[in-house]
Amino acid sequence: MNSSVMKRSMYLFVLPALIFYLLFWIFPILKIFQYSVSDYNGFVQKFNYIGMDNYISLFKEGVLVNSIKNTLIYTAVFVLFGNIFSLCLAFILNMNIAGKGVYRSVAYIPTLFSAIVVGFIWSYVYMPDSGLISSVLKAIGIDGSDFNPLGVGTTALYAIVFVEIWKNIGTNTIIFLAGLQTIPNELIEAGKIDGCSSWKLTRYVRIPLLAASITINVTLSVVNGLKAFDYPFIMTNGGPGTATNTLIFKIFKYAYNEQLFGKASALGVVAFTIIIIITGILVMNLRKKEVSL
Amino acid sequence: MKRILAVIIALALALSLLSGCGGSQKNEDSIATGGTNNQEDTQKPVEDVKPVTLTMLVSGNKSPDGKDIELDILPKMIKEKFSNINLEATKLPDEQYNTSIKTKLAAGEGPDIFLVWPKTGVCGAIDLSKAGYLMDISGYNIWNNFAKGAVEDMSYDGKVRAVAKGLDLLGIYYNKALFQKAGITEEPKDWTSFLGVCQKLKDAGITPIVTGDKDPWYLQFALYQIAANVVYPDDMDFDVKLQAGEESLTNPKWVKAIEMFNELYAKGYVVKNSLGIGSAQACSMFIDGKAAMIFDGTWDYNTLMAKGEAEFERGFMATPANESGKATYASASTAAGYAVNASTKNADAVKQVFEYWFDVNSSLFAAYRDASSSISVVKGVPLENELFKGVYDIYQNGKSVYFCNQMWPGAVATDMETKLQEMIGGQKTTPQDVTKAMDAKFKELWKN
Numbered sequence: 001m002n003s004s005v006m007k008r009s010m011y012l013f014v015l016p017a018l019i020f021y022l023l024f025w026i027f028p029i030l031k032i033f034q035y036s037v038s039d040y041n042g043f044v045q046k047f048n049y050i051g052m053d054n055y056i057s058l059f060k061e062g063v064l065v066n067s068i069k070n071t072l073i074y075t076a077v078f079v080l081f082g083n084i085f086s087l088c089l090a091f092i093l094n095m096n097i098a099g100k101g102v103y104r105s106v107a108y109i110p111t112l113f114s115a116i117v118v119g120f121i122w123s124y125v126y127m128p129d130s131g132l133i134s135s136v137l138k139a140i141g142i143d144g145s146d147f148n149p150l151g152v153g154t155t156a157l158y159a160i161v162f163v164e165i166w167k168n169i170g171t172n173t174i175i176f177l178a179g180l181q182t183i184p185n186e187l188i189e190a191g192k193i194d195g196c197s198s199w200k201l202t203r204y205v206r207i208p209l210l211a212a213s214i215t216i217n218v219t220l221s222v223v224n225g226l227k228a229f230d231y232p233f234i235m236t237n238g239g240p241g242t243a244t245n246t247l248i249f250k251i252f253k254y255a256y257n258e259q260l261f262g263k264a265s266a267l268g269v270v271a272f273t274i275i276i277i278i279t280g281i282l283v284m285n286l287r288k289k290e291v292s293l
Numbered sequence: 294m295k296r297i298l299a300v301i302i303a304l305a306l307a308l309s310l311l312s313g314c315g316g317s318q319k320n321e322d323s324i325a326t327g328g329t330n331n332q333e334d335t336q337k338p339v340e341d342v343k344p345v346t347l348t349m350l351v352s353g354n355k356s357p358d359g360k361d362i363e364l365d366i367l368p369k370m371i372k373e374k375f376s377n378i379n380l381e382a383t384k385l386p387d388e389q390y391n392t393s394i395k396t397k398l399a400a401g402e403g404p405d406i407f408l409v410w411p412k413t414g415v416c417g418a419i420d421l422s423k424a425g426y427l428m429d430i431s432g433y434n435i436w437n438n439f440a441k442g443a444v445e446d447m448s449y450d451g452k453v454r455a456v457a458k459g460l461d462l463l464g465i466y467y468n469k470a471l472f473q474k475a476g477i478t479e480e481p482k483d484w485t486s487f488l489g490v491c492q493k494l495k496d497a498g499i500t501p502i503v504t505g506d507k508d509p510w511y512l513q514f515a516l517y518q519i520a521a522n523v524v525y526p527d528d529m530d531f532d533v534k535l536q537a538g539e540e541s542l543t544n545p546k547w548v549k550a551i552e553m554f555n556e557l558y559a560k561g562y563v564v565k566n567s568l569g570i571g572s573a574q575a576c577s578m579f580i581d582g583k584a585a586m587i588f589d590g591t592w593d594y595n596t597l598m599a600k601g602e603a604e605f606e607r608g609f610m611a612t613p614a615n616e617s618g619k620a621t622y623a624s625a626s627t628a629a630g631y632a633v634n635a636s637t638k639n640a641d642a643v644k645q646v647f648e649y650w651f652d653v654n655s656s657l658f659a660a661y662r663d664a665s666s667s668i669s670v671v672k673g674v675p676l677e678n679e680l681f682k683g684v685y686d687i688y689q690n691g692k693s694v695y696f697c698n699q700m701w702p703g704a705v706a707t708d709m710e711t712k713l714q715e716m717i718g719g720q721k722t723t724p725q726d727v728t729k730a731m732d733a734k735f736k737e738l739w740k741n
Contacts, residue, residue, distance in 0.1 A: 043395040044424040057737070123507075127574060128566035151507065151569030153718050237509050240568045241715035241722070256392045258704035259415065260738075 032272075035265035042261040054266035064270060066242050067250045071274075074161050074246055075225030082165040082221050083214070086172035091202070093173065094180045104177070111170035119234030122163045126150050126235075150236055153243040160231040160244060168224065172217050179213030180206065215286045222282055226275050247271040342377045345642040348404035349382040350397070352390030352629070362664035367650070370657045374649055378642050391416055398426045398634075405637040406646075409455050411446035411627040412695070415703035418632065422449035428633040430454065433644060435651040443670035446627040446695070455630035456651060459667025462684050463518050463590045463624035463696070465612055466597050470605035471499050471585040480610045480683075483617040484522075484553065491562035494585050502557065503584035505575030506567040506717065509710035513698065514588035515612065516554050516713070521622040521694035522614035523550040532700035536739060542705075542732035543725070551713075551724035553614060558717045568718050577601060588612070592628075594666055594678060609680045611687055623684050625693040628667040702738035705731050 036054055040047040058064045093104050110118065125132040128148040137144030149159035183206060191201050207214075229248040232238050238245040238253060245253070251271065254264035351363050360366065361384070368380040383404075385393060390408070394416065397403045403426065409418045421427050429452040436444060436453065443457040472490075475497035481487040494501040505511040524546045525531055534540035557563050564570065564584055576596050579587040582603025589597060598607060611623040633643050650657050653671060662674055668685060669677075676685055687693060698706040712730045715722040 043399045043421075043426075045399065123571065124574075126569065128569040130578075145565065148566035148569040151566050151718070153715070153720055236507065239507065239509055239711065239714045240718040241711055241720055253707070256388075257415070258707050259395075259702070260704060 029272075032265045032268050035262055036269045037266075038262045040261045040265075041259045042255060043259075047262070050262070054263045055270075058263065058266055058270070063242075063245075063250060063267070067245045067247045067267070068270075068274065070157060070242075070244065071226060071228060071246045071248075073157060074164075074228045075222060077158065077161045078164055078168075078225040078228075079218060079221040081161075082168055082172060083217050085165060086169050086217070087176055087210075089169065089173045090176035090180055091206075093177060107173055108170035110167050113167070115167070115230035116234055118163060118167050119231050122166075123150065123235045126159060151240055153240050156236055156240060156243045160235050163231055163235070164224075164228070168221070172221070175213050175217055176210065179210045183209050219282065219286065222278065226278065247274070344377045344379065345639050346379045346381060347406065347639055347642055347646065349380060349406040349631075350390070350394060350404040351382065351384050351408045351631075352387045353384055354386065355384050360664070362661055366660050366664065367657070370660065371646055371649070374657070375642075375645060378646065380646070398424075401636070403634045403636070405634050405639055405643055406631055407634065408629045409447075409632045410629050410699070411457070412699040414698050414701065414706075417699065417703075418447050418454045418630070419449045421632070422454050426635055427454040428635045428637065428640070430456070430633055430644075430647070433651075434648050438651070438653050438671050438673075440670040440672065443627045443630075446699075447630050447632075455632035456647065457630035457670055458628040459665055459669050460688070461591050461626055461628045461667055462681060462688065463514055463588070463611075464609050464681075464684050465586050466579065466589055467586045467608045467610065468579070468582060468584075468605050469608050470603075471582065472608075475499055475585070480608070481613050482621065483613050483615050483619070485617055487613050488556070488560070488562075491557070491560070495562060500564050500584040501562040502586045502588070503564045503570070503575045503578045504567045504588060505570050505572030506714065507569055507571045507574075509707070509714060511572050511575070511588075512710050512713045513696070513706060514590065515557070516550065516709075517697045518588070518612035518624045519553050519614040520547070520550045520697050521624045522612070522619075523547075523553065524697075525694045526615075526619070526622055529694075532697075535735070536700065542735055543728045547728045547731075548724050550614075551716075551727050554713070555716060555724060563717075568714060591668060591678075591681060592666055594680070598680075607680060609684060611684045620692050621687065623687040623693045624696060625684070625688040626695045626699065627670070701731075701735055704738055705734045708734045 037049055037051060038047045039050050039053075089107055093100055093107065097103070113121075126149050128134060128151065129145065131147075134144035134147045137147060149155045187205055187209075188201060191205050196204070227248055228246045229252065232244040232246050232249040233252070236244045238249050247267065248271065251264045251267050254260045254267060349363070349367075353363075355361050355364060364382050364384055368382055371378055371380050394403070394407055398421070408416070409421055409427065410416050411418055413419045418427065427449070431453045433453075433456075435456070439457070440460075443460065444453055447453060447455040447457055471494065475490075475494045477490050477493055481490045491501040504515070524544070528534075528546075531540055531544075531546075535542065558567075564575075564578070567575075570578070575587060576589075576593065578584050579597060580599055580601030580603075582601065582605060587597065611621050613621045615621045631647075633640070633647075637643060649655055650661065651671070652658055653673065658671075662669060662671075668681065676682060709727060709731045712722055712727040716724070716727060
C-alpha cells in the first residue's frame with residue numbers, strides 16, 4: 001500500500017519535465033507535420049492547406065534529390081576520411097616521441113574555435129588569387145591562378161567537408177587516443193613475442209580492440225554529417241548554384257530567406273525520415289558487431 | 294585532511310550563496326529606488342505623464358565610433374526632449390534582422406518601431422501590411438516634407454505605413470587613376486562604349502570589374518542596373534502586368550538583360566574566379582586598387598571610400614546598359630524605413646517621437662540627417678556626397694527604375710541568384726533557364 005502511493009506520487013515529480021518536453025520538443029515536431037501540408041510563410045497566421053503540393057514541388061524542382069545527394073556525399077566523406085585521418089593521428093600521438101604533449105594539444109586546437117571563426121578563416125585560406133593556399137602556390141612557383149575550390153561547383157562540397165574534418169579531427173583523435181591507452185600492454189608484448197610485425201599488431205590487435213571507440217566516432221560523425229549546416233552557410237551560402245545545398249541548409253534557406261515555411265517543413269519531414277532510417281540501420285549494425293566482439 | 298577540506302569547501306559555498314543573496318537583494322533595492330526616483334523626476338515637470346519605454350529594432354552595422362544614430366544619439370535626444378520616454382534600440386545584421394523581426398511579429402513580441410523595406414519582397418511594407426503588422430501612420434504631421442515617391446513606396450491600401458530613411462542608388466564605383474592609366478578619358482554613355490572601356494582596361498593589364506559573387510545577393514547589383522535599361526524604359530508597368538498575369542519573366546527583354554550580364558563574364562571583364570570571392574573581399578580588392586570597377590550602392594559608400602593599399606580618386610556612374618542614342622536609366626529605390634507596430638501599446642508616444650524626429654527644424658532631425666548614409670528624401674535637404682551627383686541627377690530627371698525584386702516575392706530573387714551562379718560557373722545554365730526558373734517561382738508564389 002505504502003509503496004504504491006510512493007510510486008504514484010513519484011509520477012508527479014516527472015510531470016514538470018514531461019510538460020516542458022512535450023511543449024518545447026514534441027509539440028513543435030508535430031507542428032512541422034501540420035505546416036508541411038500548408039502554404040504558411042512564417043509570419044502571416046492565416047494560411048491554407050495545400051495537400052501534398054509542397055512535397056511534389058520539392059521532388060519536381062529537383063531540390064530533394066540534390067540536397068539529399070549533397071548531404072550523403074558530405075556525410076560519407078566526413079565519416080570516412082575524418083576517421084581515417086584521426087585514427088592515423090592517434091597512432092602517431094600514441095608513440096613515444098619527444099614533446100608528444102605539445103603535439104596532442106596542437107591537434108586539439110582547431111576544435112576549440114567556433115564554426116563561424118573556422119569558416120571565416122578558411123574562406124580566406126581558399127580565396128582565389130590572394131588567399132593563403134594560392135599565395136603559397138605562387139611562392140613555390142606553381143601557377144595557382146585557377147585555384148578556386150569554393151567557386152567551382154564540382155569542388156566546393158569537398159572543400160567544405162575538408163574544413164569540417166579539420167575542425168573535428170581533435171575530438172575524434174582524443175577518443176581514439178583514449179581507446180589506444182586502454183589496450184593492455186601485455187597483449188602487445190605477447191604479440192611481439194609471437195613474432196608479430198608492427199603492422200600485424202595494429203591490424204589484428206589494436207584496431208579490433210578499438211571497436212568501441214570506432215563505434216562512438218562513426219556514430220558522432222554520421223550525426224554531424226547529416227546535420228551539416230554551418231560550413232555551407234558560412235563559407236558558400238549553399239553555392240555556387242546549388243552545389244553545397246545540404247538538407248538542413250536548404251530548410252533554413254526556404255524558411256528564412258524565401259519565406260516558405262510550408263515547404264521548409266516538408267523538407268524537414270523528409271530530412272527527419274532519412275536521418276531516422278540511417279541512424280536506425282547504423283545503430284542496429286554496430287550493436288550486432290559489439291555483441292560479436 | 295579530507296574532512297577539513299570538505300568543511301572549508303562547504304563553508305565557502307555557503308558563504309558565496311549568502312553573499313549572492315545579499316548582493317541581489319541590494320541590487321533589487323537599488324533598482325527599485327532608482328525607479329521611483331526616476332518616476333518622481335519625470336512626473337515633476339508634467340503632471341499625469343507616465344514613463345513609457347519604446348522598443349526599436351533596426352538592421353545594419355553599428356557605427357564603430359559609438360556615435361550610432363539609432364543606438365546612441367536617438368535615445369539620448371529623445372530622452373532630452375521627452376523626459377518620460379525611454380527608447381531602447383537594438384541593431385542586428387541584415388540577415389539576422391530579417392529572421393528575427395518576422396519571428397517576433399508572429400509571436401506577438403514585435404518592437405514598437407522597426408525597419409521595413411519598400412513594396413513587396415522580404416520584409417516588404419506591402420507584405421507586412423497585408424499581414425496586419427503595420428500601423429497606418431498617414432495621420433502623422435510630417436508628410437508635407439517628404440518626396441512623393443518615398444511616401445508611395447511605403448504605402449499600402451492608400452495609407453502610409455513607414456517613414457523612408459532616404460533614397461538608395463545602385464551604380465558603379467570606379468577608380469579614376471586606373472581609367473586614366475588605360476587611356477579612358479570619359480565615362481561610357483552606352484553599352485557598346487562600356488564594353489569598350491572594359492576591353493581597354495583588360496588590354497592594359499587591369500582587371501576591369503571585381504564582383505563578390507560568392508555572396509548570392511551580390512549578383513543583383515549588376516543585373517538590376519542592366520534590367521533598368523533593357524526591360525523597363527519602354528514598359529514602366531512591366532511588373533504591374535507581371536503581377537496581373539499579363540506578362541512573364543521569360544519575356545525576351547529579360548533574357549536579353551541576362552545575356553548582357555553574362556557577356557561581362559564570357560568576355561573576361563569580371564575578375565577571374567569571382568564565385569570564390571565574397572562581397573567584403575571584393576570591396577577590399579577595389580580599395581586596394583586591384584580592379585577598376587565595382588558594382589555597388591550608396592549604402593557601401595563608407596566602405597568603398599575607405600583608404601586601402603592604393604590611393605586614388607573615385608567616380609560613380611550608372612551602368613550604361615542602354616543602346617547608343619538612348620538615355621541611361623539608373624537603378625534607384627527608396628531605402629528601408631521606420632514602421633510602427635500595429636499592436637503597439639504606446640501609439641501616442643511613438644507619434645510624438647516621429648513628429649519630433651522628422652520635424653525639419655528639430656535638432657534631432659539635423660543630427661539624423663548628418664548621420665544618414667542614404668540620400669535624403671526630405672524636401673530642401675541638399676545632396677551630401679558629391680560623388681553621387683551624376684546618378685542623382687538621372688534620378689531627378691525621372692530616368693530611374695526601382696530595384697526589380699521589390700515587385701517580386703522574396704524567393705524569386707533567391708532562385709535567380711542560384712541560377713546566375715550556375716550560369717557564370719559554367720554549368721551549362723543558359724539565360725533562358727534563368728528566366729524560366731524566375732518565372733516559375735513567381736507564378737508559384739504570387740497571390741493577389
